[in-house]
Amino acid sequence: MATRRRETKRQPHPRVAVDAVLFTIEAGTLKTLLVKIKQGPFLGQWAFPGGLVQVGEPLDTAARRELYEKTGVQDLYLEQLYTFGEVHRDPAAHTVAVAYFALVPPGAHALTRGDKYAEIAWFPVSELPELAYDHNAMAITAHQRLQAKLSYTNIVYSLLPPEFTLGELQTIYEVILDKQFDRRNFRRKMLALGLLKPLRKMRRGAHRPAALFAFTRRSPMNVEVL
Amino acid sequence: MATRRRETKRQPHPRVAVDAVLFTIEAGTLKTLLVKIKQGPFLGQWAFPGGLVQVGEPLDTAARRELYEKTGVQDLYLEQLYTFGEVHRDPAAHTVAVAYFALVPPGAHALTRGDKYAEIAWFPVSELPELAYDHNAMAITAHQRLQAKLSYTNIVYSLLPPEFTLGELQTIYEVILDKQFDRRNFRRKMLALGLLKPLRKMRRGAHRPAALFAFTRRSPMNVEVL
Known part of the structure; x- marks a missing residue:
């Protein structure tokens, strides 16, 4: 000391x-x-x-x-x-x-x-x-x-419930990046990142039924690009 | 003061x-x-x-x-x-x-x-x-x-000359990541990242002629994944 x-x-x-x-x-x-x-x-x-x-x-x-x-x-x-x-x-x-x-x-x-x-x-x-x-x-x-x-982590998992639609995810990306994405392009690119898994369940309610997704992990992880 | x-x-x-x-x-x-x-x-x-x-x-x-x-x-x-x-x-x-x-x-x-x-x-x-x-x-x-x-930046540009082959780039990736890549997969994934531009020139020498590439920028830049 x-x-x-x-x-x-x-x-x-x-x-x-x-x-x-x-x-x-x-x-x-x-x-x-x-x-x-x-x-x-x-x-x-x-x-x-x-x-x-x-x-x-x-x-x-x-x-x-x-x-x-x-x-x-x-x-x-x-x-x-x-x-x-x-x-x-x-x-x-x-x-x-x-x-x-x-x-x-x-x-x-x-x-x-x-x-x-x-x-x-x-x-x-x-x-x-x-x-x-x-x-x-x-x-x-x-x-x-x-x-x-x-674009290379699952950082937004903390803003989403365990099950969410791609539309809810897209809204969060659009708010943080302050830009609009084409719905189909966003869906294709997000799924290619390997951060999400489809849940084989649908959200039903006032709108058209929408497929539910979850993050493959709900702790910090990076994308494997290569 | x-x-x-x-x-x-x-x-x-x-x-x-x-x-x-x-x-x-x-x-x-x-x-x-x-x-x-x-x-x-x-x-x-x-x-x-x-x-x-x-x-x-x-x-x-x-x-x-x-x-x-x-x-x-x-x-x-x-x-x-x-x-x-x-x-x-x-x-x-x-x-x-x-x-x-x-x-x-x-x-x-x-x-x-x-x-x-x-x-x-x-x-x-x-x-x-x-x-x-x-x-x-x-x-x-x-x-x-x-x-x-x-996987998301051009960080290795400082290890490569202005013009290089994809084989030279792959060697650097393999040394740093301590793993082997399939040549065609590596080529496809690297080009998809948008960090490289083809130079329409060939390296000629003892080996088979190989296409030359350059980084689109030789200062730090991130990949635009989305």
């Missing part, structure tokens, strides 16, 4: 923070969770929930702790997104931010804002205000990663 | 390091660059080149600086891999390591080892010794990322 303390204090070094970018789809809109800062140089601005990593605390533990303390959200799979190291991103001190992200079903988590924040809210990703720190850049990186992952 | 210094010193926090995982293919073998430590608790062990980030230094600048100081390698595109935050990965102090990786052509960079290191060498990825810190885990993460990126 003596060694550790001495080494830690020997010279100034950047601080380490964690931030969490949560996405959901609500009423056909891709949204992300922000908290409104009520003190310091970013007073009145919105930011992703996050904070400093403590000595002796693993990064993903810190990310889950900060997310819980600032929003009340817990019990979800946070995936590391990217580490942001621009020197002046935090005017208080050189702070390296390890960002995490996750997709959550709408309404699945009750929100409780932390004491240091004035408000907490879901914002449409396409209409974010000017955020604190470099969080606008973080939002863009997170959205791009989410979009890219649609 | 006063604020920054106070904030930096207020409480102990983890240190930030950068490490660089370089891959090359030499004589049909995937290799990675290591330096041998000659002091401290990891004396005599091999590690990826890296070191602490300085206050006021951007992460990727630190990664390039450490790589240059420890190996003499410079002028290459380092891509951020992952940030490792296991608390005891460095026995000297809690140190968060932001790892970078790159693919380099064999022999393209002359090596000059830094003063703090006993040796520098390329090791076959399949036969790494027990490395310092958590660098065996870092090697696995880097290799997995490299393998995954083969």
Whole structure:
């Protein structure tokens, strides 16, 4: 321990923070969770929930702790997104931010804002205000990663029930990618990715009966393209 | 500046390091660059080149600086891999390591080892010794990322000349993925990814003439699967 303390204090070094970018789809809109800062140089601005990593605390533990303390959200799979190291991103001190992200079903988590924040809210990703720190850049990186992952992973399983129609899946892809797909092309390409299995069951209701599908796995997996 | 210094010193926090995982293919073998430590608790062990980030230094600048100081390698595109935050990965102090990786052509960079290191060498990825810190885990993460990126990016362009045959490309894929592909299946799948363009030229020599290809772009790009 003596060694550790001495080494830690020997010279100034950047601080380490964690931030969490949560996405959901609500009423056909891709949204992300922000908290409104009520003190310091970013007073009145919105930011992703996050904070400093403590000595002796693993990064993903810190990310889950900060997310819980600032929003009340817990019990979800946070995936590391990217580490942001621009020197002046935090005017208080050189702070390296390890960002995490996750997709959550709408309404699945009750929100409780932390004491240091004035408000907490879901914002449409396409209409974010000017955020604190470099969080606008973080939002863009997170959205791009989410979009890219649609084509080689089963990442959207967390937004869908165990059984769903290809139409429901297509809607989610269209909302996240902000583009329309031809129904037959989308169906052909999705099935070629090998992420889905047909269930030999139909959804019946007000509309024409539609075939039901499931993900082959409901934990993170990548497509085998080659 | 006063604020920054106070904030930096207020409480102990983890240190930030950068490490660089370089891959090359030499004589049909995937290799990675290591330096041998000659002091401290990891004396005599091999590690990826890296070191602490300085206050006021951007992460990727630190990664390039450490790589240059420890190996003499410079002028290459380092891509951020992952940030490792296991608390005891460095026995000297809690140190968060932001790892970078790159693919380099064999022999393209002359090596000059830094003063703090006993040796520098390329090791076959399949036969790494027990490395310092958590660098065996870092090697696995880097290799997995490299393998995954083969299927949705043009990452191997840096290992190939501007014009190449599909046989040369297949060899690189087989070395990195450590598996054999059927020639016609590989050809069909690669062309479907849209990363290559045929050049309407042939390579002539000792073997049967072979069609030449180029990457549609020689900078990082992702496949459009959907």
